[in-house]
Every structure is written in structure tokens, then in C-alpha cells.
Amino acid sequence: MVLRSRTAALLLAAAFLLTATVACEFASPGQPSGATQKPSRWGTSPVFTPAHASAGSAIKEFFGSHPEPKQPFDFSHKIHLSKGVLCTDCHTGVEQGAVAGLPSINTCMICHSQIATDRPLIQQLTKMSEAKTDLQWQRVYDFVPQSHVRFDHAPHIRAKVECSTCHGNLAEQTVATRVVKLDMAYCVNCHKSKQASNDCLTCHY
Numbered sequence: 001m002v003l004r005s006r007t008a009a010l011l012l013a014a015a016f017l018l019t020a021t022v023a024c025e026f027a028s029p030g031q032p033s034g035a036t037q038k039p040s041r042w043g044t045s046p047v048f049t050p051a052h053a054s055a056g057s058a059i060k061e062f063f064g065s066h067p068e069p070k071q072p073f074d075f076s077h078k079i080h081l082s083k084g085v086l087c088t089d090c091h092t093g094v095e096q097g098a099v100a101g102l103p104s105i106n107t108c109m110i111c112h113s114q115i116a117t118d119r120p121l122i123q124q125l126t127k128m129s130e131a132k133t134d135l136q137w138q139r140v141y142d143f144v145p146q147s148h149v150r151f152d153h154a155p156h157i158r159a160k161v162e163c164s165t166c167h168g169n170l171a172e173q174t175v176a177t178r179v180v181k182l183d184m185a186y187c188v189n190c191h192k193s194k195q196a197s198n199d200c201l202t203c204h205y
């Protein structure tokens with residue numbers, strides 16, 4: 001019963017959000033919808049922006065259609081993993097906490113102040129580091145704030161779920177690409193099979 005009323009509340013909240021934002025779009029078509037919203041991963045306001053030609057394209061983003069991000073540097077997972085560099089050398093938080101962490105240019109320079117310094121790309125990297133320009137990585141796997149998802153890496157790593165289960169084989173990727181569809185069904189099915197909690201509030205806030 002408790003679960004059913006939570007379900008109803010969450011669905012209601014989702015329906016309300018959608019209606020409210022759609023209504024907002026009709027009220028002020030093509031306008032950014034309010035200054036209080038956090039910027040989304042595309043660097044614009046989350047749902048309705050001038051970048052969305054129509055309510056349709058905004059709704060598509062709302063339901064998880066993910067355009068390929070454009071990264072600020074020609075980075076290759078493949079090269080690093082083939083040289084035996086570990087995920088945790090760059091994603092230092094992944095075993096301890098919720099967030100894996102994306103490397104700052106200082107992390108790159110721990111190695112590249114010595115390694116491969118004769119290569120043009122590393123010289124470019126060194127120049128950026130000297131100019132104190134950091135690398136603004138675009139997110140690949142993330143959720144729109146409207147889905148109110150809470151994810152935590154650490155319990156998965158403790159439970160020995162492989163990175164590749166959720167992110168594919170990075171040894172075959174240059175920059176990361178969204179090869180696994182991390183939608184709700186994917187989470188819930190595994191939780192069911194591993195007897196992990198499927199309470200709505202395990203994954204939603």
C-alpha cells in the first residue's frame with residue numbers, strides 16, 4: 001500500500017512537471033523558462049530553450065534522447081587502457097562514493113609532465129595546463145534533473161558489478177560513448193535479479 005501511494009505520488013509529480021513545463025512553453029514560446037533552473041548538461045536551460053525548436057524536441061530530451069557530446073580534447077580511453085592505466089587513476093572517486101569523477105587537467109599532467117612529452121597532443125595539453133585552462137568535459141551518461149534520479153557508484157563496485165555492465169568496453173572507445181541504455185528498466189531488472197532494493201526512493205529523490 002505504501003509503495004502504491006508512493007508510485008502514485010511520483011507518477012503524479014512527473015505528470016505535473018510535464019504539464020507545467022508544456023504549459024510554460026505555450027505561455028512564452030521559445031523563451032528560457034525561468035532563471036531558477038540549473039543549467040543542463042548541454043549548457044542550456046534544462047527543458048525548454050531556444051535550442052529546442054518545438055515542444056516535441058524538448059519532450060524528446062525529457063524522455064532521454066541523448067545527442068553525442070562534443071569533447072574539448074581528443075582523448076582516447078583505448079590508448080590509456082592498452083598501456084595498463086587503471087580506471088581509478090583518472091576516475092578516483094568511483095570506489096568510495098557516489099561520483100566517479102572526471103579528471104582535471106592537473107590529473108593528466110601528473111603523468112604527462114613526463115610521459116610522451118614529444119607528442120603534439122601532449123604539447124597542446126601542456127600549453128593548456130600552463131595557461132590554467134581546464135578541460136570542460138561534457139557528460140555522457142547522466143539523467144535530466146526532471147527524472148530526480150539518485151545514483152551511487154560505490155555499492156555497485158562493492159557488489160562487484162563491472163564497469164562494462166553499465167558503460168560497455170571502454171578499451172574499444174576513444175571518448176566515452178553511450179553504448180548502454182541506462183534507463184529505469186535496466187536498473188530495475190538487475191536490482192530484481194540481485195535482490196537489491198526496488199523501492200522508488202532507492203533511486204529517486
Ligand code: HEC
Nearest residue numbers: 087091094099100101102141142143151156161162163166
Ligand atoms: C550499475 C551501473 C554502473 C556501474 C557498474 C558503473 N557505473 Fe559509472 N555511471 C553509472 C550511471 C548511472 C552514471 C550517471 C550518474 C549520474 O549522472 O547521476 C555513471 C556515471 C559515471 C561517470 C561520470 C559521472 C561521475 O560519477 O563522475 C564516470 C566517470 C563513471 N560513471 C565511471 C565508472 C567507472 C570507472 C566504473 C567502474 C569502476 C563505473 N562507472 C561503474 C552507472 C554505472
Ligand code: HEC
Nearest residue numbers: 073074075079083085089103107108111115116119121122
Ligand atoms: C596514469 C598516467 C596517465 C594519466 C593520468 C593520463 N595519461 Fe595520457 N597517456 C599515458 C600513457 C602511458 C600514454 C601512452 C604513451 C605512449 O604511447 O607511450 C598516454 C597517451 C596519451 C595520449 C596520446 C599521445 C600520442 O599522441 O601518442 C594523449 C593525447 C593523452 N595521453 C592525453 C591524456 C589526457 C588528456 C589525460 C587527462 C584526462 C591523460 N592523458 C591522463 C598515461 C597517462
Ligand code: HEC
Nearest residue numbers: 075080085086087090137138139140141163167170175176
Ligand atoms: C587516463 C585517464 C582515464 C582512464 C584511465 C579512464 N578514463 Fe574514463 N574518462 C576519462 C576522461 C578524460 C573522460 C571525459 C571524456 C569522455 O567522455 O570520454 C572520461 C569519461 C568516462 C565516462 C563517461 C562519463 C560521463 O558520464 O560523462 C565513463 C563511463 C568512463 N570514462 C569510464 C571509464 C572506465 C570504465 C575506465 C576503465 C576501464 C576508464 N573510464 C578509464 C579519462 C579516463
Ligand code: HEC
Nearest residue numbers: 150151152155159161165182186187190191194196202203
Ligand atoms: C547489473 C546490476 C545492477 C544494475 C544495472 C544497477 N544496479 Fe543498483 N545495485 C546493484 C546491486 C547488486 C546493489 C547493492 C545492493 C546491496 O548492497 O545490498 C545496488 C545498489 C544500488 C543503490 C544503493 C542502494 C542502497 O540501499 O544503498 C542505488 C541507489 C542503486 N543501486 C541505484 C541504481 C540505479 C539508479 C541504476 C540504474 C542507473 C542501477 N542501480 C543499476 C545492482 C545493479
Ligand code: HEC
Nearest residue numbers: 007010014064143147149183184187188191198199200203
Ligand atoms: C533501481 C533504480 C530505480 C528504481 C527502483 C525506480 N526508478 Fe524510476 N527511474 C530510474 C532511472 C534511472 C530513471 C531515468 C531513466 C532515463 O533517464 O532514461 C527513472 C525514471 C523514472 C520516471 C520518468 C521520469 C523521466 O525522466 O521521464 C518516472 C516517472 C519514474 N522513474 C518513477 C518511478 C517509480 C514510481 C518507481 C517506484 C515504483 C521508480 N521509478 C523506481 C531508476 C529507478
